[in-house]
Amino acid sequence: MAKIAVIVGSVRECSYNRALGRLAIGALESHGASVTDVDLGDYDLPLYSAKLEAETFPEEARRLKALFMAQDGLLFVSPEYNGSVSPLLKNAIDWASRPSGDESAVALSAYRGKVTALMAASVSPFGGLRGLMHLRQILSTVQTLVIPDQLLVPNAHMAFDEGGNLKDALPASLVDVVAARLVTVARSLA
Numbered sequence: 154m155a156k157i158a159v160i161v162g163s164v165r166e167c168s169y170n171r172a173l174g175r176l177a178i179g180a181l182e183s184h185g186a187s188v189t190d191v192d193l194g195d196y197d198l199p200l201y202s203a204k205l206e207a208e209t210f211p212e213e214a215r216r217l218k219a220l221f222m223a224q225d226g227l228l229f230v231s232p233e234y235n236g237s238v239s240p241l242l243k244n245a246i247d248w249a250s251r252p253s254g255d256e257s258a259v260a261l262s263a264y265r266g267k268v269t270a271l272m273a274a275s276v277s278p279f280g281g282l283r284g285l286m287h288l289r290q291i292l293s294t295v296q297t298l299v300i301p302d303q304l305l306v307p308n309a310h311m312a313f314d315e316g317g318n319l320k321d322a323l324p325a326s327l328v329d330v331v332a333a334r335l336v337t338v339a340r341s342l343a
């Protein structure tokens with residue numbers, strides 16, 4: 154069974170990306186994945202600094218990194234902040250990219266050999282596209298295979314119905330498309 158973690162780049166109450174993450178979890182499970190829902194609010198991660206890291210590798214960063222290491226695939230669902238990735242998510246990705254224990258500086262053990270996929274919800278009509286372009290580049294840099302399929306939900310404040318489902322058929326169908334592709338690739342790489 155493919156193990157997939159879903160990481161949402163917002164801890165805002167009523168976050169649209171959290172709502173999208175919930176839909177993605179359902180779709181991943183329907184395709185047979187074992188899903189871990191990662192709430193970054195559960196990780197008290199300091200802002201990365203090399204000075205801090207030289208003193209100690211934070212236990213919370215070690216915990217998040219271990220969770221990533223145990224997965225076959227990672228799905229990132231992120232808002233766009235000023236045309237890029239939310240700092241909350243970038244900080245988490247950076248900490249999990251750092252070597253711990255006896256690893257070499259380029260071990261990237263949380264990422265190497267894993268498949269990743271991207272989704273975004275944004276209040277803008279562009280759906281967070283610029284943020285996902287940066288996120289794609291970051292996840293390639295840390296040696297993951299980023300699948301081409303991705304989902305953008307524009308006008309997120311109007312996109313969900315009261316039950317938390319997407320109103321429009323196209324983005325709703327793409328949740329399933331991205332989830333299915335992620336599970337398929339994760340299985341074949343595992």
Ligand SMILES: Cc1cc2nc3c(=O)[nH]c(=O)nc-3n(C[C@H](O)[C@H](O)[C@H](O)COP(=O)(O)O)c2cc1C
Nearest residue numbers: 163165168169170171232233234235236275276277
């Ligand atoms: C600092 C900041 C910068 C933002 N920049 C963008 C942006 O560049 N593009 C965009 O579509 N939305 C931008 N937004 C609006 C977010 O899309 C909006 O806050 C969204 O609801 C965040 O996702 P969430 O609902 O999952 O928390 C920005 C919000 C903040 C706080």
